[in-house]
Amino acid sequence: MKTAATFYCVIKRSPNRTINRADNRTICRTSQNPFFILLLITALLCGCGDSSETTFDDGGVSVTNFQWSLPDNFPLPVEPMDNPMSEARFQLGRHLFYDQRLSGNGTQACADCHDQALSFTDGLAVSVGSTGEFHSRNSQSLLNSAYNSTLTWANPSLITLEKQIVIPLFGDNPVEHGINDSNKEIVLTRIKEEPRYPPMFAEAFPEHGEPINYQNITRSLASFVRGMVSFNTPFDHFERGDANALSASAQRGRALFFGEDMECFHCHGGYNFSDSTVDRNMQFVERPFHNTGLFNIDGNGAFPEGNQGIIEITGDPADMGKFRAPTLRNIELTAPYMHDGSIASLEEVIEFYAAGGRIIESGPKQGDGRFNPFKDGFVNGFELTPERKTDLISFLKSLTDRDFITNNRFANPWSTTE
Secondary structure (H helix, E strand, C coil): CCCCHHHCCCCCCCCCCCCCCHHHHHHHHCCHCCCHHHHHHHHHHHCCCCCCCCCCCCCCCCEEECCCCCCCCCCCCCCCCCCCCCCHHHHHHHHCCCCCCCCCCCCCCCCHHCHCCCCEEECCCECCCCCCCEECCCCCCCCCCHHHHCCCCCCCHHHHHHHHHHHHHHHCCCCCCCCCCCHHHHHHHHHHHCCHHHHHHHCCCCCCCCCCHHHHHHHHHHHEEEECCCCHHHHHHHCCCCCCCCCHHHHHHHHHCCCCCCCCCCHHHHHHHCEEECCCCCCCCCCEECCCCCCCCCCCCCCCCCCCCHHHHCCCCCHHEEEEECCCCCHHHHCCCCCCEEEHHHHHHHHHHHHHEEEEEECCCCCEEHCCCCCCCCCCCCCCCCHHHHHHHHHHHHHCCHHHCCCHHHCHHHHCCC
16 A cells, blocks of 8 residues: 555756746656646737736746745646736736626625635635525635646546636626626726726736726636635645644544545545646646535436536536535635535545435435445545544544645735835
8 A cells, every 4th residue: 555645745946946048957848748738829829918917938838036035846827828927917817806896796706716815715505696696506716726627526627727717707607796798898998997907907918008908807817816826734734744744633634635545545645635636847748537426316326406516517427426625725624515505514525435425305306325436436434433423523633734825925905005
C-alpha cells in the first residue's frame, strides 16, 4: 500500500514563484498538452490577446510577472493566453466581485453567494439569485478554482473561469445576476459612471480604446477568482516538516483518509484534494465525475429531475448522478454539503460514505443509494467507530486556512478607504 505522502507529493519544484523567466520548466509545452492547444485556438479565434502584458516561453505558453505567493514545491495555475494574469486585472475583478451594480436590478454581487468568511460559499443549501429564484445547487467554494479542471458541479464543457462566469451573469435558468438584453446597457452604464472604474479598466486593458465592456468585466472577474489560492493550512505545515502542526487525532485521521479502507483519497487526493485538477506541470488533464449513491429514486439509479449530474450535458445514461469532486480545502467552513446541500454536517457526510450511499425511507425521493447501479466503485462503505469519526473530522479540519478567510487581499474593497 502506498503511503499518504505518495498521494500528496505529486508536484515538481519551481524555484521562481512568479514565473517571469523563460527557463522555468514547470510550464507544460503546447505541443504536448491538448489543454493548452485548446486555449491557443480559443485565443486565435477571439483575436483578443494583450501583447503588452504577455510574453511567451519557447513552448508558446504565456508567462507573466503576477505574484502568486505560493509556497515552494506547489505548481502554478494555468493562465489562459487570452487573459494573462496581472495585478491590475486582479484588483479590478475584486471591485467588480463585490459590486451589486453588476446585476440587472442592482441588488446582487458575486460576493452575495460567495462570502469570504465561509471560504466564498454562502452557508445555504442552495443559492438564491437577484430576483429571489432558487438555484438547484449548492454554492461551491472559490478557493483554488484556478486548479479545477472543470468548473461548476456538473458541466464537463466548462474548463475556464472566463466561460463559467458568463453563466451567473447572463443565465436565466435560474436567474442569478439577471443581466439580459433589456438591462445590459443600464448595468454597463452604472459601471461606467462609478469614478473608480475608468482608470482601473484603462490600467487593466491599456490597449483597448473603450475598455469598459462585458468581455473585460468577465476577464477581470476571472482574474480575481483565479488569484484566490490557498495552501497555508495546518496540514500543509505538517507536510512541510512541522511535526506539531497536526494533533495526534488529526494524524490518525490523515492515515485513515489516505488508507485503502476508507479510500477517500481516490476522489479527493493530490495537493488540492480533488481528482479534478489541472496545473502547468500536467501533460494530460483528467476531468472525472462521480456518482456517490446520494439517490436511487426508482431503484434504477434515478436522481431528482433537473439535478441529475452530467447526464444533463452528455445524454449518456451511465452519467446519471455524476458530479465533480470538489476540493476538501476549507471544507470545515462550507456546510451544508453535496451538490444539493442536502447533508448538513461533516459528521453526516462521513456517515453517508461509511454506509456506502444514502437510504431515503419515504417521500418522493425514496430509495436506497447503496444499490445505485451507476455508483462509483470507490464508494463501498467502511467501518466507522466514534473514534475513527472523530479522527477523520480532526484531519478534515486541519485543511482549514484561516489566513485565507481573513486576508484583506480578497476582502471587499468598497468597505475600505483604499
